[in-house]
Amino acid sequence: MTAPHPDPSQLAFEIARRRTFAIISHPDAGKTTITEKLLLYGGAIQEAGSVTAKEGRAHTKSDWMSIEQQRGISISSSALTFEYSGRHINLLDTPGHQDFSEDTYRTLTAADSALMVLDAARGVQSQTEKLFAVCRNRGIPILTFVNKMDRPALEPFDLLSQVENSLSITAVPLTWPIGDGPDFKGVYDLQTGQVLTFDRTAGGKHRAPVHTAGLGDPQLDALVGADLAAKLRADVELIQAAMPEFEPGAFLTGELTPVFFGSAMNNFGVEHFLANFVDLAPPPGPTLTNLGERPPEAGFAGFIFKLQANMSKHHRDRTAFMRVMSGHFERGMDVTHTRTGRKLRLSQAHTLFAQDREKVEEAYPGDIVGLVNPGVFQIGDVVSVDPKVQLPSFPRFTPETFAAISLRDVGKRKAFMKGLTQLAEEGVVQVFYPTDGARDPYLGAVGPLQFEVFQARLREEYGVDVELHVTSYGLVRWLAGDPSSVARFARHVEDDQGRPVMLFRSRYDLDYTAEQHPEIEFLPLPRDL
Numbered sequence: 001m002t003a004p005h006p007d008p009s010q011l012a013f014e015i016a017r018r019r020t021f022a023i024i025s026h027p028d029a030g031k032t033t034i035t036e037k038l039l040l041y042g043g044a045i046q047e048a049g050s051v052t053a054k055e056g057r058a059h060t061k062s063d064w065m066s067i068e069q070q071r072g073i074s075i076s077s078s079a080l081t082f083e084y085s086g087r088h089i090n091l092l093d094t095p096g097h098q099d100f101s102e103d104t105y106r107t108l109t110a111a112d113s114a115l116m117v118l119d120a121a122r123g124v125q126s127q128t129e130k131l132f133a134v135c136r137n138r139g140i141p142i143l144t145f146v147n148k149m150d151r152p153a154l155e156p157f158d159l160l161s162q163v164e165n166s167l168s169i170t171a172v173p174l175t176w177p178i179g180d181g182p183d184f185k186g187v188y189d190l191q192t193g194q195v196l197t198f199d200r201t202a203g204g205k206h207r208a209p210v211h212t213a214g215l216g217d218p219q220l221d222a223l224v225g226a227d228l229a230a231k232l233r234a235d236v237e238l239i240q241a242a243m244p245e246f247e248p249g250a251f252l253t254g255e256l257t258p259v260f261f262g263s264a265m266n267n268f269g270v271e272h273f274l275a276n277f278v279d280l281a282p283p284p285g286p287t288l289t290n291l292g293e294r295p296p297e298a299g300f301a302g303f304i305f306k307l308q309a310n311m312s313k314h315h316r317d318r319t320a321f322m323r324v325m326s327g328h329f330e331r332g333m334d335v336t337h338t339r340t341g342r343k344l345r346l347s348q349a350h351t352l353f354a355q356d357r358e359k360v361e362e363a364y365p366g367d368i369v370g371l372v373n374p375g376v377f378q379i380g381d382v383v384s385v386d387p388k389v390q391l392p393s394f395p396r397f398t399p400e401t402f403a404a405i406s407l408r409d410v411g412k413r414k415a416f417m418k419g420l421t422q423l424a425e426e427g428v429v430q431v432f433y434p435t436d437g438a439r440d441p442y443l444g445a446v447g448p449l450q451f452e453v454f455q456a457r458l459r460e461e462y463g464v465d466v467e468l469h470v471t472s473y474g475l476v477r478w479l480a481g482d483p484s485s486v487a488r489f490a491r492h493v494e495d496d497q498g499r500p501v502m503l504f505r506s507r508y509d510l511d512y513t514a515e516q517h518p519e520i521e522f523l524p525l526p527r528d529l
C-alpha cells in the first residue's frame with residue numbers, strides 16, 4: 001500500500017525547501033574536503049575524515065570506490081543528503097578529473113545550482129573553466145568558494161578580476177578574507193558588517209568556534225592585529241566604492257557569482273557559506289521536456305542521469321540515479337518507463353549515500369533516488385505517471401582516445417561481455433565493435449584514465465582480466481546519409497547500438513575521407529542523441 005498523496009501545500013512546502021547542487025573544481029582545490037565539512041555542519045556526520053591522511057584514518061564518505069581511494073581522486077559521483085536550517089539539501093558529488101567530464105556533465109543536469117571551489121593560490125584553473133562552461137550552458141546559478149586561505153593566497157582583488165576575465169561572470173564578494181597563509185584570521189561578512197574569526201581546531205575535525213566583532217569595534221584590532229584590521233578597513237572601503245552590488249536576479253540567471261572565502265580544512269568559513277547558500281540558492285524549478293516546461297508541482301516524473309553497477313560489495317546490482325523532476329515519489333508506485341512504454345513498479349528505491357543504503361519511502365522534486373536497474377534504464381530515460389513525458393536530449397561527449405582490448409582468458413567470455421555491456425551502459429567507456437565480428441572491440445574514452453578504471457572494475461567486479469593496447473586512432477565519427485550509401489561505405493566498426501561509425505587516425509584522414517565521400521555525413525555524435 002502506498003501512502004496518501006500529500007496535499008498541494010505540502011508538495012509546495014517540500015519543493016521550496018529543497019536545494020540540489022553540485023560542486024565543481026579543479027582536482028585538489030578542496031572539493032572533497034568541503035563536501036565533508038558541509039556534511040559535518042549539516043549534522044550528517046560527527047567527525048570529518050581527513051583526505052590528507054590516506055592511511056589509518058577514515059576515508060571521506062564521498063570517495064568510496066577502492067580505486068578512488070588508491071588514487072586519491074573522485075571518480076564516480078555519489079549523492080549526499082542532509083538537512084540544514086530547515087532546508088533539505090542534496091549534494092551531488094562530481095568527479096573533478098578531466099577524464100570524467102562526461103559523467104560530471106550528466107550529473108550537472110541534475111543540479112539546480114553549483115558551487116565552484118577555487119584554490120586561493122591558483123585561482124581559475126583549466127578544469128574549473130571546462131566545468132564552469134557546462135554550468136553556464138545550462139544557465140544554473142554558480143556560487144564561488146575561495147579555499148585554502150590558510151596558505152599564501154593571491155591578492156583577493158586580483159583573484160576576483162581573474163574570475164571575471166577568464167569566466168566572463170561578474171564576481172561579487174559577500175565575504176572578505178582577513179590575511180592569508182599563517183596570518184589568515186577569518187572573514188568579514190560584507191552584508192552584515194560582522195567580522196568572523198576562527199580558532200583552528202585540531203586537524204579541522206570538529207566544528208570550529210567563531211568570534212564576531214564589528215568593523216569599527218576596537219576589539220577587532222585585538223582579534224586580528226592592528227595591521228590586518230587596518231587593511232581590512234581599507235579593502236572594505238574600496239569594495240563599497242568600486243564593486244558592483246550583489247543582485248539576486250543576475251545570480252539566478254548565472255551572470256553573477258557571489259564569492260566566499262575560507263579554508264575548508266580548518267573549517268574557516270564553511271558554515272557561514274552554508275548558511276548563506278540555503279538562502280541564496282534556488283529550489284527546483286521547471287524541467288524542459290518534449291511536452292514543454294514541466295513545473296515541479298506536476299504529477300510525478302523523474303529522469304535517470306547516471307547508471308552505476310556494483311556500487312558496493314554487498315549489492316552487486318545495477319543502480320540508476322534518478323532525479324525527481326516533479327511531483328511526489330513514493331516507493332512502490334506504478335509508473336511508465338516512457339521510452340519503451342513499459343509499466344514499472346518502483347519498489348526498489350534507496351539512498352545513494354556512498355556505500356550505505358537505506359530504503360527511500362518518498363521523495364520530492366530535486367531529490368536523488370537510487371533505483372535498482374533491472375536492465376531497462378538508459379541515461380536520459382524518464383519514469384512518470386504521465387506516459388508521454390521525455391527529455392529532449394541528454395549530453396554526451398565524443399571520445400578522443402581509443403584502445404583495443406583483448407581478453408586474456410577466453411573461458412571468461414561471458415563475464416567479459418557482461419562487464420563490457422554494463423560498464424559501457426554507465427558511460428565508463430564507449431564500445432565499438434568491428435563489424436567482421438572476428439576481432440575484439442575497441443574502447444573509446446574522453447581521457448585515458450577511463451581505460452584504467454574500466455580495466456580495474458572489470459577485474460574487481462567481474463573477475464575478468466583484459467589487456468589494453470593503445471591505438472593510433474584519435475577521432476570517431478558516426479556515419480549518416482542515404483542508408484544504401486552508408487551501407488556500401490561502412491565496413492568498419494559499429495557502436496553498441498549497431499550504428500555505423502568510423503575511426504580515424506587524424507583530422508587530416510577525416511577531412512580527406514569526407515572529401516572523397518560527399519554522399520556521407522560524418523557526425524561527432526549519433527544523430528538521434
Ligand code: GDP
Nearest residue numbers: 027028029030031032033051052148263264265
Ligand atoms: P579535491 O581533489 O578537490 O576533492 O580536493 P581535496 O578536498 O581532496 O583536497 C586536496 C588537498 O588539499 C588535500 O590534501 C586537502 O587536505 C587539502 N586541502 C583542502 N582544503 C584545504 C585548506 O583549506 N587548506 C589547506 N592548506 N589544504 C587544504
